[in-house]
Amino acid sequence: MTDTTATTRLQPGDTAPAFTLMADDGASVSLADYAGGPVILYFYPEAMTPGCTTQACDFRDNLGSLQGAGYTVLGVSKDSVAKLARFREEDHLTFPLLSDEDLTVHRLYGTWGEKNSYGRIVTGSIRSTFVIDADGRISHTFYSTKATGHVAMLRSKLGIS
Template sequence: MTDSSTTTAPDAPLRLQPGETAPSFTLPSSAGTPVSLADFAGSKVILYFYPAAMTPGCTTQACDFRDSLGSLQGAGYTVLGISKDSPDKLAAFAERDGLTFPLLSDEDLTVHKAYGAYGEKNSYGRIITGVLRSTFVIDEKGAIELALYNVKATGHVASLRKKLGIA
């Protein structure tokens, strides 16, 4: 699936583009059940990748999605969060912060890499390899509508809602 035209260096992660088919996946959820992208065929999905449950930035972002869930669902979107955390840690995160949308565990980073949400990034002036905070909007046919890489935790959901025309 990796196309050399989508990368700029041998170790650069692939970058999905609007119109491309979203990579399929099945991952364990915080509720202990498997969740597949195929489960949402015919629906619009907001899929976001975050570095680590229960950290300040990831909590801010998750709570912003939680607080906007009514308007996002009202506009026809399902929100799914993915991290490398274990299902047990995700369950604790969901419980602690009242997160009512599915949190999915990708401990081996396979799905992160398929979406280009794992790779080199600049962290306080140092180049490190890790999770790239990224968000994807997937349309009813399973195509990428928006691919947003290296987003900020604070204010991201408001910016996304604006891009999607959701008040």
């Protein structure tokens, strides 16, 4: 049975929900590990699919400018740690990929629910990005984003050349 529990969407100014998840390398990663610096936290539906690979590689290719502006990038999906490790290795990804198999963090951030997938309403992971400031508050929310062009839009909104 599919869980269709609705989740509340976060807004700029909200405190970013705390979490600890396992990363693709088996390490435990907490949002608190990055306190004092800005974080780009993005949720994607499934590792090694065309759209998610495009988006992850776009973050990888722009990581230098994002880090140069002080940002840490973290990717979150419902995939297992083992699948995330393969994804990172195959696409030479250079930032942590976090596993949220039980969807706890997806629900905290409002990224699990109904969405339109090729004209059908389905329940699943909603591609979304959050910018979290150094004080742990959400400064930007982007729900239902497109994989292609998302990083360019994000860089523009954040004033990163």
